Amino acid sequence: MNEKKLKICHIITRMIVGGAQENTFLSCLGQLEAGHDVTLITGHSPGPEGELLARWHHPNLKVQINNYLVRKINPIKDFLAYTSLKKYLKREKFDVVHTHSSKAGIIGRAAAWQSHVPFVCHTVHGQAFHPFEKGLKNFIYIAAEKFAAKRCHKIYAVANAMINQCVEAKVAPRKKYSVVYSGMDIKDFINAKQDLNLRAQHNIPEEGIVIGAIARLFELKGYEYFIPMAIELLKENDNLYFLIIGDGNMKEKIVEQIKAANCEKHFIFTNLIAPEEVHKYVGIMDILVHLSLREGLPRAAVQALANAKPVVGFHLDGTPEVVINDVSGYTVEAKDTAAVIKVVKKLVDNSNLCAKLGKNGQNIVKDKFSKEFMVKTLLEEYHKNLGY
Numbered sequence: 001m002n003e004k005k006l007k008i009c010h011i012i013t014r015m016i017v018g019g020a021q022e023n024t025f026l027s028c029l030g031q032l033e034a035g036h037d038v039t040l041i042t043g044h045s046p047g048p049e050g051e052l053l054a055r056w057h058h059p060n061l062k063v064q065i066n067n068y069l070v071r072k073i074n075p076i077k078d079f080l081a082y083t084s085l086k087k088y089l090k091r092e093k094f095d096v097v098h099t100h101s102s103k104a105g106i107i108g109r110a111a112a113w114q115s116h117v118p119f120v121c122h123t124v125h126g127q128a129f130h131p132f133e134k135g136l137k138n139f140i141y142i143a144a145e146k147f148a149a150k151r152c153h154k155i156y157a158v159a160n161a162m163i164n165q166c167v168e169a170k171v172a173p174r175k176k177y178s179v180v181y182s183g184m185d186i187k188d189f190i191n192a193k194q195d196l197n198l199r200a201q202h203n204i205p206e207e208g209i210v211i212g213a214i215a216r217l218f219e220l221k222g223y224e225y226f227i228p229m230a231i232e233l234l235k236e237n238d239n240l241y242f243l244i245i246g247d248g249n250m251k252e253k254i255v256e257q258i259k260a261a262n263c264e265k266h267f268i269f270t271n272l273i274a275p276e277e278v279h280k281y282v283g284i285m286d287i288l289v290h291l292s293l294r295e296g297l298p299r300a301a302v303q304a305l306a307n308a309k310p311v312v313g314f315h316l317d318g319t320p321e322v323v324i325n326d327v328s329g330y331t332v333e334a335k336d337t338a339a340v341i342k343v344v345k346k347l348v349d350n351s352n353l354c355a356k357l358g359k360n361g362q363n364i365v366k367d368k369f370s371k372e373f374m375v376k377t378l379l380e381e382y383h384k385n386l387g388y
Helices: 019-033 073-094 101-112 135-149 160-168 186-191 196-202 225-234 251-260 273-283 299-304 335-348 353-367 371-387
Strands: 007-012 037-042 063-064 096-100 120-122 154-157 177-179 207-212 239-243 267-273 287-290 310-313 327-330
Touching: 007 019, 007 101, 019 037, 019 096, 019 299, 019 371, 037 073, 037 101, 037 196, 037 207, 037 267, 037 335, 063 207, 063 327, 073 101, 073 207, 096 101, 096 371, 101 120, 101 135, 120 371, 154 186, 160 177, 186 273, 186 299, 196 267, 196 273, 207 225, 207 299, 207 335, 225 239, 251 267, 273 299, 287 299, 287 335, 299 327, 299 353, 310 335, 335 353
Parallel strands: 007 037, 007 096, 037 063, 096 120, 120 154, 154 177, 207 239, 207 287, 239 267, 287 310, 310 327
Antiparallel strands: none
């Protein structure tokens, strides 16, 4: 790899606890460790998701909080975010500006382009536009993405599905895109073991079968399908336990559903846990069910497969790229709860099948989803596009 030291700036709307944010932080961390000068610009990150930078930090990472960078559309703050970013980027003279998330991706690319940054790029972690969004909003989001695509040199995506969706929406030509799979601490998940003490802490019997979910408790994250599925499965099998990792504004509604079905003892809520602790909980799962309606390529699925646990998900976005039917798990049509129930029962009733699919999945993800591979790929991309 070319050893020229680069001055790199990553821009993201919020550093909440989430997949895009973990990806961004690990990119920053890896690039720092490779000897580069790295700055992270983000807006404030309050909310039930948790603040990632309160849990993860690095003494050499320069963090700039931009008070105008907010998730919701706000014309005044958005304009001030653009002007303040442009002023800062012009002054600092970065070699690379790499944006993440929709809002920061649009404002950040425009500011970097106007500041004549030598290499401007963006990562698509998940689409702002998608089939389950209203038509007018999709029109606005696609128009904004087209605007931003003309103000960068390269666009990366965490799954081929993201590229296909962008090309079909005519955001930019295919040649402008490349896949860079989202890296993570894959070794922790590969090595995670069944922790009987952790099971006992959450009142899960040793013989209980654990079906997990890793997602924030928000709209579009799939709990409107996960909870009915779980309640239905419990009618036939009371040896099932549902481990929900995450928190959010839907929790109260979900708890009410569970109470109404009189099956509280079968549901375990971890609430927010530190990202570096997630592998321990994956270790006590038998199956992961991930029913989000809007994803790039779900990190939860990769994490479960890395631990040799089969995954069930909806056949959309990047999920089928790692959850392959009869190979590493099963995908079904989005919103088809009955189909989810059918394949989960199939797995619950066949531990040998679970083991086989899980091992296949581990072989699929163990190399290309490591944080080291992601960092290496991005740095090669930066140097190639800069010409040094």
